[in-house]
Amino acid sequence: MPGKTWLFTSESVSEGHPDKVCDRISDTILDAYLQADPQSRVACETLATTDRVVIAGEVRGPSE
Structure with a gap:
């Protein structure tokens, strides 16, 4: 380029x-x-500000 x-x-x-x-x-x-199931799929985002934490995403693990 x-x-x-x-x-x-x-x-x-x-x-x-x-x-x-x-x-x-x-x-x-x-x-x-991953410890529970090495084939787990995890997309996890964590956001934080004063006095607040938000966890968002999706997971597929051994319980599904």
């Missing part, structure tokens, strides 16, 4: 930042499903 310009960005947050907390929650949910 000659002539194309790309701009690459990324962010880095420190320990305790809401993004890190959300990642940890989502990872824990994923790990629990």
